[in-house]
Amino acid sequence: MTEDGKKGLGEGTTTIFVCRDSLEGILCGVYDAWMSRLGHANVALELENQGNIRMFSQYRQVEETSEKTEKVISAICRKAGQEAYEMVFRVSLSREEEKADRIYRFLVYALNCKMSAKDMLQIPAVYEVFRIDRSVGNEAHLLKEFARFSKTREGIYVCTVKPKNDVIILMAPHFADRLRGENWVIFDQGRNKAIVHRADQGWIVVYTDTDRWKERLVESGDQKEFEQLWKVFHERVAIKERTNYVCQRGHLPLRFRPYMTEFGYRLGHD
Amino acid sequence: MLIQEQMSLQEKLAVLSDAAKYDVSCTSSGVDRKGKKGMLGNAVSAGLCHSFAADGRCISLLKILFTNQCVYDCCYCVNRRSNDVVRTAFTPDEVCTLTMEFYRRNYIEGLFLSSGILISPDYTMDLIYQTLRKLREECRFNGYIHVKAIPGADPVLIEHVGLLADRMSVNLELPTAEGLRSLAPAKSRPRILAPMRQIQRGIRTQRTEVIPCERGRQFVPAGQSTQMIVGATPENDYQMIKVAEALYQNYDLKRVFYSAFVRVNDDSRLPVLPGGPPLLREHRLYQADWLLRFYGFGADELLTEKQPHFNVFLDPKCDWALRHLELFPVEINRADYHTILRVPGIGVRSAKRIMAARRGAVLDFPDLKKLGVVLKRAVYFITCGGRMMYSLKIDQDFITSQLVGNEHKRTWDITNRDSYRQISMFDDGWMSPSPGAQDVEAAVLGQL
Numbered sequence: 176m177t178e179d180g181k182k183g184l185g186e187g188t189t190t191i192f193v194c195r196d197s198l199e200g201i202l203c204g205v206y207d208a209w210m211s212r213l214g215h216a217n218v219a220l221e222l223e224n225q226g227n228i229r230m231f232s233q234y235r236q237v238e239e240t241s242e243k244t245e246k247v248i249s250a251i252c253r254k255a256g257q258e259a260y261e262m263v264f265r266v267s268l269s270r271e272e273e274k275a276d277r278i279y280r281f282l283v284y285a286l287n288c289k290m291s292a293k294d295m296l297q298i299p300a301v302y303e304v305f306r307i308d309r310s311v312g313n314e315a316h317l318l319k320e321f322a323r324f325s326k327t328r329e330g331i332y333v334c335t336v337k338p339k340n341d342v343i344i345l346m347a348p349h350f351a352d353r354l355r356g357e358n359w360v361i362f363d364q365g366r367n368k369a370i371v372h373r374a375d376q377g378w379i380v381v382y383t384d385t386d387r388w389k390e391r392l393v394e395s396g397d398q399k400e401f402e403q404l405w406k407v408f409h410e411r412v413a414i415k416e417r418t419n420y421v422c423q424r425g426h427l428p429l430r431f432r433p434y435m436t437e438f439g440y441r442l443g444h445d
Numbered sequence: 446m447l448i449q450e451q452m453s454l455q456e457k458l459a460v461l462s463d464a465a466k467y468d469v470s471c472t473s474s475g476v477d478r479k480g481k482k483g484m485l486g487n488a489v490s491a492g493l494c495h496s497f498a499a500d501g502r503c504i505s506l507l508k509i510l511f512t513n514q515c516v517y518d519c520c521y522c523v524n525r526r527s528n529d530v531v532r533t534a535f536t537p538d539e540v541c542t543l544t545m546e547f548y549r550r551n552y553i554e555g556l557f558l559s560s561g562i563l564i565s566p567d568y569t570m571d572l573i574y575q576t577l578r579k580l581r582e583e584c585r586f587n588g589y590i591h592v593k594a595i596p597g598a599d600p601v602l603i604e605h606v607g608l609l610a611d612r613m614s615v616n617l618e619l620p621t622a623e624g625l626r627s628l629a630p631a632k633s634r635p636r637i638l639a640p641m642r643q644i645q646r647g648i649r650t651q652r653t654e655v656i657p658c659e660r661g662r663q664f665v666p667a668g669q670s671t672q673m674i675v676g677a678t679p680e681n682d683y684q685m686i687k688v689a690e691a692l693y694q695n696y697d698l699k700r701v702f703y704s705a706f707v708r709v710n711d712d713s714r715l716p717v718l719p720g721g722p723p724l725l726r727e728h729r730l731y732q733a734d735w736l737l738r739f740y741g742f743g744a745d746e747l748l749t750e751k752q753p754h755f756n757v758f759l760d761p762k763c764d765w766a767l768r769h770l771e772l773f774p775v776e777i778n779r780a781d782y783h784t785i786l787r788v789p790g791i792g793v794r795s796a797k798r799i800m801a802a803r804r805g806a807v808l809d810f811p812d813l814k815k816l817g818v819v820l821k822r823a824v825y826f827i828t829c830g831g832r833m834m835y836s837l838k839i840d841q842d843f844i845t846s847q848l849v850g851n852e853h854k855r856t857w858d859i860t861n862r863d864s865y866r867q868i869s870m871f872d873d874g875w876m877s878p879s880p881g882a883q884d885v886e887a888a889v890l891g892q893l
């Protein structure tokens with residue numbers, strides 16, 4: 176039975192729960208789909224604005240409440256463990272359109288599984304989430320390595336990135352620990368979103384637009400000098416007799432380079 | 446010797462990074478340290494690679510010499526006394542500025558400071574000590590520091606430096622005492638091993654102390670490493686890995702690095718290697734080194750006095766498996782971890798995943814692919830549920846020809862240098878760490 180009292184349109188009709196592209200949105204979608212009692216095979220989760228309307232499907236907008244979100248989180252942590260929850264969190268940051276439904280399928284398995292569900296990679300529902308998690312995790316990891324900060328006139332360290340997945344939130348704790356005494360910003364150019372950290376105080380996520388942002392990005396006096404020094408070092412440390420650009424590209428994909436000092440990036444000139 | 450006093454910081458950096466580049470270790474691994482209020486930096490045990498140079502090697506640390514002046518005349522070294530090159534030295538302040546400013550911009554994980562011998566080992570070690578003290582105490586730098594222990598320096602100085610650094614290294618340079626005598630007469634085996642032993646003792650004593658951090662800082666918390674040059678002297682692969690094994694067992698070394706010999710000096714005592722630096726040999730040594738450290742192999746299993754060279758066409762693990770076909774095939778659903786780890790095509794990560802996943806179900810070949818097993822290599826050595834993937838005869842010649850086919854291109858790539866592509870050594874069991882690539886020890890220990 177559906178909530179509005181009508182019998183479903185028979186076998187083969189899917190009810191699609193449409194959720195916002197965010198952790199909360201997806202978890203509330205999981206809640207609504209699960210609690211609808213339509214049967215896991217008859218429901219699906221989709222993100223908003225996906226465009227491709229499916230025939231013979233009913234669409235329902237997911238309503239977000241913090242209560243639902245918390246209930247789902249606590250169920251995951253209790254039944255599948257903290258690590259499974261962290262996985263779901265990272266998968267929710269992916270750019271893959273099917274991620275909401277993948278999370279749902281994973282939870283259907285994980286919340287009923289007696290074993291550590293996340294290790295059962297032979298199960299397709301687990302493998303898909305593992306795969307997405309790995310690619311989000313890899314990108315976040317590489318950005319911790321390849322992110323470059325430039326110092327502005329106001330003494331703020333600014334880093335611009337354009338990640339495929341929404342990973343700046345995964346970078347934040349790392350830099351908040353090592354650069355704790357600095358004011359810094361990590362700006363996601365594709366999403367107009369930034370992590371802003373204040374010295375010795377912590378960080379927040381802010382939404383902003385590129386133009387307003389750019390006005391403030393004026394280099395500090397010594398920025399150019401250190402950029403130049405870094406380029407000199409980067410060039411000199413290579414052994415000529417072992418030159419190997421293919422190997423270099425394998426480790427450091429070209430897509431990261433537009434934002435890296437040693438490959439020509441300059442603050443405010445992109 | 447041309448000593449340049451009036452050089453700009455940029456010119457000094459150019460000279461002193463150029464002079465440091467032949468030291469291959471550039472990892473920032475082995476210690477986890479949280480940030481501290483009022484300080485800059487932390488340390489991540491798996492290590493981070495901030496960039497890759499044009500030679501494909503990882504750049505993790507600001508790798509520089511304090512000075513390239515040197516009173517010694519080691520045959521293979523660009524900085525030897527008899528070479529007519531521009532000489533210069535940093536001041537401690539300059540090293541601190543570079544480290545701090547680079548670190549804040551996320552260019553580096555920290556500093557790797559080495560040096561030519563200026564005046565005497567003690568004098569040089571003291572300069573390094575002054576620099577590190579300034580960096581830690583005045584600049585409040587809490588990131589990673591790797592520093593060279595200078596053979597012949599006063600143990601008291603080494604002790605002090607060790608309390609400021611994360612990792613220390615003393616380069617063995619050449620695997621045998623004869624090699625050392627012929628190419629680096631001023632260095633002797635005992636002189637190199639003495640500081641190594643001292644550092645090992647320092648680390649061990651600290652481990653047994655009740656309150657290890659009583660004095661505030663730990664002694665060389667990321668352990669020590671060393672480097673051997675490959676191909677400058679006639680030692681064979683077997684001798685090299687025997688030495689490496691002994692260093693791991695008797696000196697508790699964290700890493701042994703191998704550096705393909707680059708002929709920087711025209712000197713009749715040095716070999717002329719027509720193919721350039723012996724990169725494939727270096728690569729095989731790294732593979733074997735991983736087998737020693739993470740796969741439970743002993744050096745004598747991989748090579749023997751009668752067969753002292755690695756197979757050019759096969760990596761050491763495949764080579765070993767082919768010589769031990771009587772131990773295969775192994776059953777994926779039953780064999781223990783250590784047996785599975787020895788199967789070609791199965792790495793540390795995939796072996797762990799197999800152990801975890803088979804608790805839930807009987808695994809079959811398609812599942813193994815998802816667990817990261819490289820079936821192309823593994824098929825000849827495993828069964829799933831008692832079955833082999835193809836009905837193959839286990840015959841050494843046949844398997845060899847199959848594996849060599851796979852391997853041939855890779856080998857060709859390495860020797861021809863242009864398309865030497867690295868693969869993750871944990872995902873596919875065939876382990877190909879790039880020289881100086883990050884240690885992924887944390888991953889092996891299951892922290893990932």
Ligand code: SF4
Nearest residue numbers: 515517519522525561
């Ligand atoms: S001691 Fe030998 S290897 Fe070291 S810098 Fe001097 S000449 Fe070079």
